[in-house]
Amino acid sequence: MTEFYDKYSSALYGVILRIVRREEEAEDVLQESLVKIWNSFHSYDASKGRLFTWVLNVSRNLAIDKIRSRQYRVGSRTQPLDDSPAEHTPAVATFRPEHIGLQDMTRQLNPDQQQIIDLLYFGGYTQSEAAEELNLPLGTVKTRARAALKVLSKLIR
Amino acid sequence: MNIEEYIESGQLELYVLQQLAPAEQAEVEQLATQYPEVRAELARIRQTLEGYAEAHAVQPPAAMRERVLGGWQQAIRSTEPIVTAPQPAQAQTPAQPEAVVRPISAAEPAETGSSWYRWLAAAAVALLVLSAGANMVFYNRWRDAEANLLAMQSDQARVASTMQVMEKRLGARTQELAVLRNEQFAPVVLKGVPAAPGARARVLYNASTHAVYLDVNNLPAAPAGKQYQLWALDKGKPVDAGMLTARTAAGDSLQQMKDIASAQAFAITLEDAGGHPTPNLSALTVMGQI
Numbered sequence: 001m002t003e004f005y006d007k008y009s010s011a012l013y014g015v016i017l018r019i020v021r022r023e024e025e026a027e028d029v030l031q032e033s034l035v036k037i038w039n040s041f042h043s044y045d046a047s048k049g050r051l052f053t054w055v056l057n058v059s060r061n062l063a064i065d066k067i068r069s070r071q072y073r074v075g076s077r078t079q080p081l082d083d084s085p086a087e088h089t090p091a092v093a094t095f096r097p098e099h100i101g102l103q104d105m106t107r108q109l110n111p112d113q114q115q116i117i118d119l120l121y122f123g124g125y126t127q128s129e130a131a132e133e134l135n136l137p138l139g140t141v142k143t144r145a146r147a148a149l150k151v152l153s154k155l156i157r
Numbered sequence: 158m159n160i161e162e163y164i165e166s167g168q169l170e171l172y173v174l175q176q177l178a179p180a181e182q183a184e185v186e187q188l189a190t191q192y193p194e195v196r197a198e199l200a201r202i203r204q205t206l207e208g209y210a211e212a213h214a215v216q217p218p219a220a221m222r223e224r225v226l227g228g229w230q231q232a233i234r235s236t237e238p239i240v241t242a243p244q245p246a247q248a249q250t251p252a253q254p255e256a257v258v259r260p261i262s263a264a265e266p267a268e269t270g271s272s273w274y275r276w277l278a279a280a281a282v283a284l285l286v287l288s289a290g291a292n293m294v295f296y297n298r299w300r301d302a303e304a305n306l307l308a309m310q311s312d313q314a315r316v317a318s319t320m321q322v323m324e325k326r327l328g329a330r331t332q333e334l335a336v337l338r339n340e341q342f343a344p345v346v347l348k349g350v351p352a353a354p355g356a357r358a359r360v361l362y363n364a365s366t367h368a369v370y371l372d373v374n375n376l377p378a379a380p381a382g383k384q385y386q387l388w389a390l391d392k393g394k395p396v397d398a399g400m401l402t403a404r405t406a407a408g409d410s411l412q413q414m415k416d417i418a419s420a421q422a423f424a425i426t427l428e429d430a431g432g433h434p435t436p437n438l439s440a441l442t443v444m445g446q447i
Contacts, residue, residue, distance in 0.1 A: 005226055014215035027221050034229040048186070049173075053203045056210050057175060105212050120174045121206065127176045142167030149170050149205050156208035 001034065008052070012059045018122045019063035029066055033059040064124030105155050113148035120145060163188070164198050173202045234271060333411040336361055336370050345423055347445035353377055356443045360387070360414075360423045367416040369398055373408045376401075376425070376442065384430045385442065389420035395436045398423070422446045 012033060017026040036058055044054050106114055119125040119133060120141075131141045163169075171177050172185040189195045217225075336342060342361040349356035357374040371387055379385060385406050387398040398414045405412035424444040426436045 001229060002226060005222065009222070009225075010214040010216045011211050013217040013221075014213040015210050017215055018213050023218075027217070027225060030217065030221070031225045031228040031232070034225065035232040038229070038233050049199070049203050050207070052207050053173075056207065061175070105209070117209070120171075120176060121209070127171060142171060144167075145170045145174065146165070146167035149202055152209055153201055153205040156205055 001038065004037075005034070008055060011052075012055065015056060015122070016059055016063045019060065019124065020066055025066060026063075029059065029063045032062050036062060060121070067124060105152060108155055109148055109151055112144060113151060116141060116144045117148045117152075160188070160192050160194060164194065169195065169198050170202055173199065173206060230271075329410065333370075336411060339363070341365060342368075342370065343447065345445050345447050347423055347425060347443035349443050350441055353442050358425060358443050360445070361411075362417065362420065362423075362447065364419075367418055369414040369417050370411045371401065371405060371414050372411050373401070373405055375408065376406050379403075379406060379427060382430050383427050384432065385425050386428045386432050386436070387414050388424045388426065388436050389417040390422040390424065391418075391420050395424070396420070397432065397434065400432050401425070420447065 009030065013026060013030055016029045016033070017023065020026050020029060033055075037055055040058075044051065048054075109117070115134065116130060119130045120127065123130075125133065127138060127141050130136075131138050134141070136144070168177070168181070169185060172182060177185065185195070185199075189199055341363045343364065345360040345362055347358040347360060353376075356376050358376065359372045359374065361370040361372065362368075369387075369389070376385060385401040387401060388395045389398045390396075396417060398417055399412075402412060404410060422445065424436070425442050426438070427440040427442055428437060
């Protein structure tokens with residue numbers, strides 16, 4: 001598990017921090033994630049995607065549960081996502097240096113695209129909540145998410 | 158169903174983002190088994206989101222590492238029975254091309270750490286039990302030794318008192334022997350009167366120190382209430398020379414009698430117990446001249 005921690009902790013911590021936005025809570029969630037990954041490892045189905053995706057989703061879901069359970073969202077909903085501390089923390093250079101930095105990535109996305117991804121991926125919003133938040137029809141949420149991921153996909157390749 | 162359109166709809170993105178209802182999820186999974194394009198698209202979306210997540214990576218503070226791993230270890234130890242569940246999953250993972258499963262087994266040192274403590278505790282208990290057993294054995298041996306020691310001590314006391322008695326008797330005999338070997342003592346043989354022909358005794362008289370010893374060879378047993386008495390005859394006049402003890406009368410040992418200044422003859426009479434100032438001549442038993 002120590003090896004696992006060394007390999008994944010920064011990625012998981014970054015995502016968790018991006019969601020809960022408080023370092024103490026992020027630490028709690030990171031620890032809960034390790035326990036959950038350990039205990040529910042048998043439910044990981046390799047045919048449904050890579051381990052990393054699964055691990056990310058476990059952490060992400062726990063982080064989202066956290067903010068929901070504390071009704072964290074009530075206060076933070078109007079807070080612009082760009083204000084999160086993670087936004088201002090540069091990606092760690094030693095971690096997968098072949099990847100393009102966050103700055104470059106978000107610069108390539110138009111604001112609408114970034115907003116939709118961040119709401120869905122980091123905000124814990126359901127697609128209908130996102131549609132409501134952005135005042136968009138459900139279908140547009142879908143297509144906009146696809147467009148955003150297409151842009152990102154090109155950057156990541 | 159036009160699969161191109163389905164892919165373009167953004168449904169797959171929502172699937173990977175875990176935004177779909179269970180029924181829609183099942184549909185996507187079913188299509189993925191059917192169409193390689195769907196599978197490829199899903200893989201691409203996942204990879205993109207992974208990349209996006211990695212781009213947000215934040216190195217946690219160094220101190221957090223110990224805290225989080227420590228907390229994790231504590232948490233899994235408290236849910237130990239559940240931990241056995243991942244075993245089949247571990248067996249299945251080698252089929253997967255990635256080696257990312259390794260970190261899970263890397264947790265084993267932590268596990269062996271806790272089992273090491275368990276072994277240590279077991280060893281401690283075993284030692285305690287052994288020690289208690291040894292204590293019982295040694296306690297029993299100690300009690301045996303204590304009992305033996307007491308027996309030996311009483312034995313030793315008995316031997317010592319016997320020794321004392323023997324020494325005393327030896328001292329008495331040595332003294333008797335010294336008297337017998339001393340040339341200054343003149344032996345006077347007392348012979349039985351006609352009434353007691355078998356009776357015989359001997360007086361050892363030292364004229365210069367006036368010491369008198371009596372050595373009985375044979376005297377009839379004294380009746381109850383009677384005791385033999387030794388007399389010295391000085392110029393025909395009887396002088397009391399002391400009572401014979403029962404042991405002397407039985408011929409057991411020499412007895413020192415009263416000192417006699419001068420005498421020409423000795424005689425023994427049977428008197429009432431405790432003696433008499435004058436001899437009862439009718440009860441004369443033995444007599445002898447110097």
